[in-house]
Amino acid sequence: MINLVGKLxxxxxxxxxxxxxxxxxxxxxxxxxxxxxxxxxxxxxSFSLTPPAKHSITVCTGTAxxxxxxxxxxxxxxxxxxxxxxxxxxxxxxxxxxxxCLGACALAPLVTIDGNYYGNxxxxxxxxxxxxxx
Amino acid sequence: xxxxxxxxxxxxxxxxxxGMAAGAGEVWNKFARVLGENSPGIRLELTGxxxxxxxxPVVTIGDIFYCRVRPSDVEEILEKxxxxxELLERLLFQDDGKTCExxxxxxxxxxxxxxxxxxxxxxxPVNLQDYLTRKGFxxxxxxxxxxxxxxxxxxxxxxxxGRGGGGFxxxxxxxxxxxxxxxxxxxxxxxxxxxxxxxxxxxxxxxGNPYLVLEGLIIGGYAIGAEQGYIYVxxxxxxxxxxxxxxxxxxxxxxxxxxxxxxxxxDFDIEIVRGAGAFVCGESSxxxxxxxxxxxxxxxxxxxxxxxxxxxxxxxLNNVKTLASIPLxxxxxxxxxxxxxxxNSKGTMIFSLTGNIKNTGLVEVPMGITLRDLIYKxxxxxxxxxxxxxxxxxxxxxxxxxxxxxxxPVDYEALLEAGSMMGSGGMVVMDEDTCMVRVAQYFLNFTRxxxxxxxxxxxxxxLLMLKILxxxxxxxxxxxxxxxxxxxxRMVAKTSLxxxxxxxxxxxxxTLRYFKDEYQSHIKGICPAGACPGLNQ
Ligand SMILES: Cc1cc2nc3c(=O)[nH]c(=O)nc-3n(C[C@H](O)[C@H](O)[C@H](O)COP(=O)(O)O)c2cc1C
Ligand code: FES
Numbered sequence: 001m002i003n004l005v006g007k008l009x010x011x012x013x014x015x016x017x018x019x020x021x022x023x024x025x026x027x028x029x030x031x032x033x034x035x036x037x038x039x040x041x042x043x044x045x046s047f048s049l050t051p052p053a054k055h056s057i058t059v060c061t062g063t064a065x066x067x068x069x070x071x072x073x074x075x076x077x078x079x080x081x082x083x084x085x086x087x088x089x090x091x092x093x094x095x096x097x098x099x100x101c102l103g104a105c106a107l108a109p110l111v112t113i114d115g116n117y118y119g120n121x122x123x124x125x126x127x128x129x130x131x132x133x134x
Numbered sequence: 135x136x137x138x139x140x141x142x143x144x145x146x147x148x149x150x151x152x153g154m155a156a157g158a159g160e161v162w163n164k165f166a167r168v169l170g171e172n173s174p175g176i177r178l179e180l181t182g183x184x185x186x187x188x189x190x191p192v193v194t195i196g197d198i199f200y201c202r203v204r205p206s207d208v209e210e211i212l213e214k215x216x217x218x219x220e221l222l223e224r225l226l227f228q229d230d231g232k233t234c235e236x237x238x239x240x241x242x243x244x245x246x247x248x249x250x251x252x253x254x255x256x257x258x259p260v261n262l263q264d265y266l267t268r269k270g271f272x273x274x275x276x277x278x279x280x281x282x283x284x285x286x287x288x289x290x291x292x293x294x295x296g297r298g299g300g301g302f303x304x305x306x307x308x309x310x311x312x313x314x315x316x317x318x319x320x321x322x323x324x325x326x327x328x329x330x331x332x333x334x335x336x337x338x339x340x341x342g343n344p345y346l347v348l349e350g351l352i353i354g355g356y357a358i359g360a361e362q363g364y365i366y367v368x369x370x371x372x373x374x375x376x377x378x379x380x381x382x383x384x385x386x387x388x389x390x391x392x393x394x395x396x397x398x399x400x401d402f403d404i405e406i407v408r409g410a411g412a413f414v415c416g417e418s419s420x421x422x423x424x425x426x427x428x429x430x431x432x433x434x435x436x437x438x439x440x441x442x443x444x445x446x447x448x449x450x451l452n453n454v455k456t457l458a459s460i461p462l463x464x465x466x467x468x469x470x471x472x473x474x475x476x477x478n479s480k481g482t483m484i485f486s487l488t489g490n491i492k493n494t495g496l497v498e499v500p501m502g503i504t505l506r507d508l509i510y511k512x513x514x515x516x517x518x519x520x521x522x523x524x525x526x527x528x529x530x531x532x533x534x535x536x537x538x539x540x541x542x543p544v545d546y547e548a549l550l551e552a553g554s555m556m557g558s559g560g561m562v563v564m565d566e567d568t569c570m571v572r573v574a575q576y577f578l579n580f581t582r583x584x585x586x587x588x589x590x591x592x593x594x595x596x597l598l599m600l601k602i603l604x605x606x607x608x609x610x611x612x613x614x615x616x617x618x619x620x621x622x623x624r625m626v627a628k629t630s631l632x633x634x635x636x637x638x639x640x641x642x643x644x645t646l647r648y649f650k651d652e653y654q655s656h657i658k659g660i661c662p663a664g665a666c667p668g669l670n671q
Contacts, residue, residue, distance in 0.1 A: 003407070003425070003427045004427035005410050005424060005427050006407070006408070006427070008410075009369075009408055009410060039429060040427075040428075040429060043412060043429045043430065043586075044410035044411050044412050044430075045410075045411035045412060046369040046409075046410045046411030047410065047411075061331075062331030062332050063330075063331045063332035063488070063489070063526065063529075063560070063562045063576075063577075064331075064332040064488035064489050064494075064562060066331075066576055067488075067489045067490060067562060067564055067568060068489070068490070099370060100329070100331040100413070100580065101330075101331035101332055101333065101334070101370070102151070102155075102370060103151045103152070103328075103333075103334040103337045103370065103371065104151050104152040104155040104156075104187070104334070105152075105187070105332055105334060105486065105488040105494060106152050106156075106187030106188045106190065106488070106494040106495065107152065107155055107156060107187075107190075108488065108489075108494075110155070117154075117155035117156075119155060119156060
């Protein structure tokens with residue numbers, strides 16, 4: 001049994017997004033219409049159809065982080081970089097995303113930049129952290 | 135002061151996701167570097183989460199419990215504590231000015247009863263030998279000598295109910311699967327999707343003691359007559375996937391998995407399926423669709439998975455904590471398991487205690503403990519001298535309970551009656567600065583975004599409710615809106631297709647029930663918590 005979701009995950013992992021030519025390849029190989037692949041790719045939030053930016057910022061907006069002020073953190077990043085969650089800056093330097101709980105709620109509010117954890121964030125500290133990537 | 139020890143001392147660094155995020159990796163590296171290759175009498179170990187996440191990075195040496203350890207503390211710990219038996223006061227847990235010299239003295243642990251979690255945080259999670267020397271896989275050996283029916287009877291007698299949300303009796307679920315479609319292929323799936331934001335109990339178990347979860351899954355597979363099991367893990371949990379993969383490879387090599395397990399004639403294998411980031415995939419039928427490689431859309435409930443589940447074959451789906459309880463029940467017996475708890479909720483429950491609470495962490499408590507004891511005795515109360523406002527259980531499907539509910543016992547029925555639910559174990563504490571209207575908006579936003587969009591009551595109804603909530607937050611709502619909000623909420627709960635939609639209004643309905651005055655204040659242009667910009671406090 002071929003798991004299509006798993007196949008897409010492998011591509012996502014290798015390239016950081018679902019490359020069009022790779023999707024075409026799967027479609028031909030497995031005789032699955034491209035439309036069906038796209039419906040999966042857009043349903044599941046861990047897939048991306050655009051190439052990754054140089055730095056990826058993920059703000060946790062899970063309950064614990066929300067209660068401790070994740071909303072303000074997101075707003076400060078929006079102000080600073082001019083992109084909303086899901087968007088990439090024009091120079092392709094930053095992509096902003098939100099996630100529902102990273103499973104480290106004791107550090108709420110929590111942000112990761114390129115996989116590095118920044119815990120107990122405040123609107124000031126997140127700007128400081130961002131500066132180091134500018 | 136302690137005497138110098140002559141036996142092997144174990145330095146154990148908690149390396150769960152929470153610990154790693156707080157810097158446990160650097161602490162462990164420093165220990166490894168300073169100790170070098172050859173350090174007789176000392177064993178350095180990286181374990182799963184020890185539960186006390188607020189104090190990460192945590193390092194233990196025997197009973198000694200060091201909090202918030204930095205790499206710069208490492209040399210002193212080795213010199214003073216490990217070599218000379220001296221305590222480093224500044225790293226010990228301080229409780230209201232009292233220093234706790236051992237873990238046992240820490241109130242956070244004192245009131246817990248860590249049964250399912252007994253090895254989580256105590257062993258190297260992927261070291262099979264460690265698990266085996268602590269009676270690991272003894273329950274599987276015992277089970278393989280029993281008849282499937284007898285295992286199911288034992289699980290029924292234990293009173294174990296599903297730990298993933300609904301609380302369905304596990305033994306009965308297994309029985310109806312075993313008895314469905316004679317001669318059919320059967321499947322058993324472990325639900326490690328843990329979609330509730332603010333929950334990390336299933337992650338900690340999969341990361342910190344993967345063998346226990348797998349042992350439960352294998353016993354379950356044997357009991358219902360399945361040959362293939364799956365473990366569905368949330369996409370945000372790479373460490374859990376990694377540890378499960380290593381664990382699977384090791385038990386396969388040792389004959390606990392695969393063909394003819396331990397010469398019993400029983401064939402069983404397990405595959406890991408990674409989730410792809412959709413909350414609704416934690417729901418039974420959506421999860422199975424997802425494993426089949428389809429969009430995770432739920433289907434109507436009158437078809438039971440135990441009858442026609444994965445690939446239309448009889449299937450059991452159980453939560454991680456449910457399956458992790460199985461080796462205990464088989465090993466120690468149903469009577470032992472059910473000796474604690476309440477009339478209809480037996481055993482212990484594992485919670486992630488988060489939000490505005492001092493001791494954020496993972497706790498295992500006997501069913502029946504009051505919410506008050508959980509929050510104040512174990513959780514240490516609310517930080518910053520703030521007042522308690524609400525406790526949210528059950529994730530986005532659950533509800534917010536007020537101060538007056540704090541003497542409720544942790545019990546499936548008691549929480550349901552109060553309008554919330556046991557859920558999968560999330561427990562978020564909110565203080566007086568939290569606006570309950572915004573909390574309702576937060577959860578509703580969450581479920582609306584995660585709604586698969588298939589049925590209108592859920593997708594449209596929640597949108598309507600959100601629009602009304604926006605009016606409250608902007609200070610433009612009136613009494614009619616209050617009535618409408620409740621009416622739409624009840625309608626959505628009644629007519630939605632799956633559990634996501636049915637439970638989506640719960641945060642709105644419970645805040646309306648317990649915090650109506652706060653909605654009414656918003657009508658008058660006042661946000662008592664001072665959280666809505668533009669409104670007075
Ligand atoms: C929208 C939705 C999300 C769910 N998410 C989870 C989840 O993340 N983990 C889980 O164990 N159960 C989840 N459930 C419950 C499962 O459908 C199912 O009841 C459970 O896994 C059965 O296991 P148990 O009997 O051991 O509790 C969810 C249900 C719904 C309706
Ligand atoms: S809610 Fe943010 S890490 Fe859990």
